[in-house]
Amino acid sequence: MMAKEVVLKYLQFFKIIDKTINFQRVISKTKNLTEFAKYGNKSVILSTILSKYRNIEFTRQLMSIAITFPFVVKAWGSRDHKLEEKQILEEMDRLFDENEFDKLYEILKSQPSWYDNHDVLWRVARCEFHLSKRETNNSKDAIVLLEEAHRHVIKAIELCDECGPAHKWAAILLNAVSSAKGTREKIQQVLNVRTHMEKAIKYSPNDPTAHYLLGEWHYSCNQVSWIERKVAAAIYGSLPEANLEVGLQALEKAEELDSDFYSKNKVLIAKTLIALNRDTNRAKSLMIAVIGKYKNSKKWDDIEAVKEAKEELNKLGVKVTEINVNN
Numbered sequence: 001m002m003a004k005e006v007v008l009k010y011l012q013f014f015k016i017i018d019k020t021i022n023f024q025r026v027i028s029k030t031k032n033l034t035e036f037a038k039y040g041n042k043s044v045i046l047s048t049i050l051s052k053y054r055n056i057e058f059t060r061q062l063m064s065i066a067i068t069f070p071f072v073v074k075a076w077g078s079r080d081h082k083l084e085e086k087q088i089l090e091e092m093d094r095l096f097d098e099n100e101f102d103k104l105y106e107i108l109k110s111q112p113s114w115y116d117n118h119d120v121l122w123r124v125a126r127c128e129f130h131l132s133k134r135e136t137n138n139s140k141d142a143i144v145l146l147e148e149a150h151r152h153v154i155k156a157i158e159l160c161d162e163c164g165p166a167h168k169w170a171a172i173l174l175n176a177v178s179s180a181k182g183t184r185e186k187i188q189q190v191l192n193v194r195t196h197m198e199k200a201i202k203y204s205p206n207d208p209t210a211h212y213l214l215g216e217w218h219y220s221c222n223q224v225s226w227i228e229r230k231v232a233a234a235i236y237g238s239l240p241e242a243n244l245e246v247g248l249q250a251l252e253k254a255e256e257l258d259s260d261f262y263s264k265n266k267v268l269i270a271k272t273l274i275a276l277n278r279d280t281n282r283a284k285s286l287m288i289a290v291i292g293k294y295k296n297s298k299k300w301d302d303i304e305a306v307k308e309a310k311e312e313l314n315k316l317g318v319k320v321t322e323i324n325v326n327n
Contacts (some may be wrong), residue, residue, distance in 0.1 A: 089119060101130050121156035122166040125149040129173060133300045138180050146177050164204025171196035171213055187231045191240055193217065208261045211254035218247025219272050248272045263294045263305035271312060280316065287313055291320060
């Protein structure tokens, strides 16, 4: 039987039972899912079913079960558990890249075992962070989402301390939560934030965002206000050691790994060069490039990057309206 015929056959089956509430009953009724799995890539088959029946309640249950890897593997008789899990997590990352946060959030948290899977937990936390950006800055709803996200990512680390992405998001979320609580709390957590960044680099050395975060940490600590210096002196005796050169190296490493991974990286390289009184022309070029590439983006971080680039260029006496910022 051809893969297409198998898909169509089971699509008809799903059409008949698509209003079934208890998915476990569906699994028990489907005696030959192992035969179904032999024909073609199971992820493709799932995607076909999901796309055809995306608007019905049964699809939500199917999507949930699809991420509940042990159930999928048992039902379909797969022998390559790790590959199956990897493929479905990659599909979840695709939804994230497409900014489908609401859909992704529902899928991630609808599976029974999500709270015991570190790879799912840090993705849930990542989703919650981005959902918080829809709320007014430091509003009650935003802080609740951030605190929930931080709890989830800490749980992920408890399950697997060597998970680089979990440490990366722990750094981001701890910084966000402590910043929302005020200057003193932010300063108290600054070394813990850096520790998570360093572990993120240790366990995921090829992740450009981990290097970006460390570069941002050094730049931010170097640029603290007089009040923050006073608070840091009260807590630590002096500011935690920060070095613009080390920060620049981290940012350049991120750019080397992936030159277009994040709009803010180029802006921060430019700002660090300016702070070092070095290569101002390159700094200007980087910021002009960011404005040109991301000026029409709807993503919150791209919007912030363009705004920062314009502000820095204005400080340098460069009026954005006078420069060519075409893509």
